[in-house]
Amino acid sequence: MLEIKDLKSRIGDTEILRGLSLSVNAGEVHAIMGPNGSGKSTLAQVIAGHESHEVTGGTVTFDGQNLLELEPEERAREGIFLGFQYPVEIPGVNNAYLLKAAVNAKRKHNGLGEVDAFEFLKLAREKMATLDMDPKFLNRGVNEGFSGGEKKRNEILQMAMLEPRLAILDETDSGLDIDALKAVAKGVNALRSPERAIILVTHYQRLLDYVQPDYVHVLSQGEIVRSGDKSLALELEEKGYDWVREAASA
Amino acid sequence: MKHAALSIDDLRDVVRRLPDNGLTPSREAALAHFHEHGLPTLRDEDWKYTDLSPVVNISNRWLTAGGPQLPHKSLRDTVDAITRSIDAHWLVIANGTVDDQFVNAITHRGIEVSRFSDAPAPFEMQRPLADLNAALLHDGLRLRITGSTDKPVGILVVDRAKSDAGVAQSCVDIQVEPGVSAEFIEYHVSDGDAEHYANSVLSMVVGERASVRHVRIQNRAIRHVQTSRTSVALGKDARLHMASYDLGGALIRNDLDIDLGKPGADVVFDGLYLAGDGQHIDNHTRVDHRVGPATSTQEYRGILNGNCRCVWNGKAIVHRGADGTDANQANHNLLLSEKAEIDAKPELEIYADDVKCSHGTTVGQLDETALFYLRSRGLDKRHATQVLTHAFAADIVLRSPVTAMTETITAIVEKRLAQLIEADFVSDVLS
Numbered sequence: 291m292l293e294i295k296d297l298k299s300r301i302g303d304t305e306i307l308r309g310l311s312l313s314v315n316a317g318e319v320h321a322i323m324g325p326n327g328s329g330k331s332t333l334a335q336v337i338a339g340h341e342s343h344e345v346t347g348g349t350v351t352f353d354g355q356n357l358l359e360l361e362p363e364e365r366a367r368e369g370i371f372l373g374f375q376y377p378v379e380i381p382g383v384n385n386a387y388l389l390k391a392a393v394n395a396k397r398k399h400n401g402l403g404e405v406d407a408f409e410f411l412k413l414a415r416e417k418m419a420t421l422d423m424d425p426k427f428l429n430r431g432v433n434e435g436f437s438g439g440e441k442k443r444n445e446i447l448q449m450a451m452l453e454p455r456l457a458i459l460d461e462t463d464s465g466l467d468i469d470a471l472k473a474v475a476k477g478v479n480a481l482r483s484p485e486r487a488i489i490l491v492t493h494y495q496r497l498l499d500y501v502q503p504d505y506v507h508v509l510s511q512g513e514i515v516r517s518g519d520k521s522l523a524l525e526l527e528e529k530g531y532d533w534v535r536e537a538a539s540a
Numbered sequence: 541m542k543h544a545a546l547s548i549d550d551l552r553d554v555v556r557r558l559p560d561n562g563l564t565p566s567r568e569a570a571l572a573h574f575h576e577h578g579l580p581t582l583r584d585e586d587w588k589y590t591d592l593s594p595v596v597n598i599s600n601r602w603l604t605a606g607g608p609q610l611p612h613k614s615l616r617d618t619v620d621a622i623t624r625s626i627d628a629h630w631l632v633i634a635n636g637t638v639d640d641q642f643v644n645a646i647t648h649r650g651i652e653v654s655r656f657s658d659a660p661a662p663f664e665m666q667r668p669l670a671d672l673n674a675a676l677l678h679d680g681l682r683l684r685i686t687g688s689t690d691k692p693v694g695i696l697v698v699d700r701a702k703s704d705a706g707v708a709q710s711c712v713d714i715q716v717e718p719g720v721s722a723e724f725i726e727y728h729v730s731d732g733d734a735e736h737y738a739n740s741v742l743s744m745v746v747g748e749r750a751s752v753r754h755v756r757i758q759n760r761a762i763r764h765v766q767t768s769r770t771s772v773a774l775g776k777d778a779r780l781h782m783a784s785y786d787l788g789g790a791l792i793r794n795d796l797d798i799d800l801g802k803p804g805a806d807v808v809f810d811g812l813y814l815a816g817d818g819q820h821i822d823n824h825t826r827v828d829h830r831v832g833p834a835t836s837t838q839e840y841r842g843i844l845n846g847n848c849r850c851v852w853n854g855k856a857i858v859h860r861g862a863d864g865t866d867a868n869q870a871n872h873n874l875l876l877s878e879k880a881e882i883d884a885k886p887e888l889e890i891y892a893d894d895v896k897c898s899h900g901t902t903v904g905q906l907d908e909t910a911l912f913y914l915r916s917r918g919l920d921k922r923h924a925t926q927v928l929t930h931a932f933a934a935d936i937v938l939r940s941p942v943t944a945m946t947e948t949i950t951a952i953v954e955k956r957l958a959q960l961i962e963a964d965f966v967s968d969v970l971s
Contacts, residue, residue: 363919371916378907378909
């Protein structure tokens, strides 16, 4: 589904990704771990199309299509979802409006008509219930005055409504208490299916207790230095990231 | 720098040819006073960002042509479209002429309406543009609100210059009696390809414990020039909530003066200006806190795109002894183009001790992170830009004091914003 080959990127004069390769198939859950500054969030943003990152080498294809040629909104409509590490507060834009606009943009792209207002509300309320979200959040400004946990639940709500084929969750677990973490994990697990792939970008293995990954990759200095199954995450937790760095340079 | 002067001989001729309806003495007095002082220039502190050359040029062309009175019957369609779609007690000034039909149609017992010519008042010295207004005024509207009304009172000022340059004056005096609650819609609109200069004056006295909600919309044709002065004086414990929306015009200058001379007054006034290529919109506001306690709160917001310039100058003067004053000013600007310019200037002059004053001004671009966030959810760049600019304007639109107008304002703001943004996407394609 997603093929990344020798990807290189920079912000300004700073090289971030330095030849990263990764292959993700439908039905798989990949965890990307690594110390701060290793390039985890950059990878997530480059896949989603953030313009501040300049891709200087390599290829990214999504179902055979050159992803790097597409605008961020085209990638979204093709079925890529990025859950933000820091979801943006947009006062004055109603949460329900954004959800509906997002769903309709995708439906239009797929040759479908706009979603029926009644059906939309019904679906949104159902999804919110599974995430323990108060339906009142629908009528508030996007992430406006939300707590950290509420913002992350809101990201998962958007994901649940958009039903992406590839979801990339950038440190969705950071700053969550145990209840919010469980709610988020529940949302992610509900999305797992043979047609979908999920990439979890995370600093700690805590989330992986609730969402079991098929593969774990360790990123260091813009490259994947180690890949393994979920036991790698536990090993990392025990030995720390220095162990990976030492092993990589050895 | 001094712009060319208004041709005073031509002006005198035109003033003297106006029909004598009892306003001749005040016109002559205003003309004399105007002649003495002339129009302000860039050297005047209050006018340093706004050059009145277009006013002089249009006026001189019109004066040279003999100052023809523009027909007002031809504006029927525009008048009908507005007065029939918005439910209000409408009064109409079309191309500078008070429309008698609307005056006569007011039958609500809480509204007394008359023309200046019904009981001419002596001329009082004013500022130059108001002098010019008084000198060239055909007739004005006098309103007294004596009881609460079932719906807003609407004042429609509509102009059209068809082929030659036109000039039109409008003047409205409003008195809201003590304890009365009233709503006003002030709507300035125009069309036509020729250049036009509209000069408007509105004064309002809000009586003791009276409460006024006032919406002002300026949606003039893109080549039209307007100057306006709005003066409001509030009585004891009176309340005023006002909002101004400036959407059109080539050169717009609004002066809003609020006088708080009695204790207990509470004023909130908001403004929104949307400017695109070639537009210049200048809002000067002044609040005089003469006694305390009293509260004034203003927030103006602007969205600027293309080669345009806006000015916001908010002055609050807390006079000696006006203890217990609470004055707040805010001005926020969203610049969508590198060619757009905003001159924002809060001014506080405080001569009392026990006061609370605040001011804040921001100038920023569209938030790139928010733009990416929306695009990553599938909204295209244009849609995302629209959503973010709307959100910026939303507070001022939704706070509109006359709820009956919120829908109309939302629609015209949306339309204007779409035009402003559209210009960018068209030029993107062409470049």
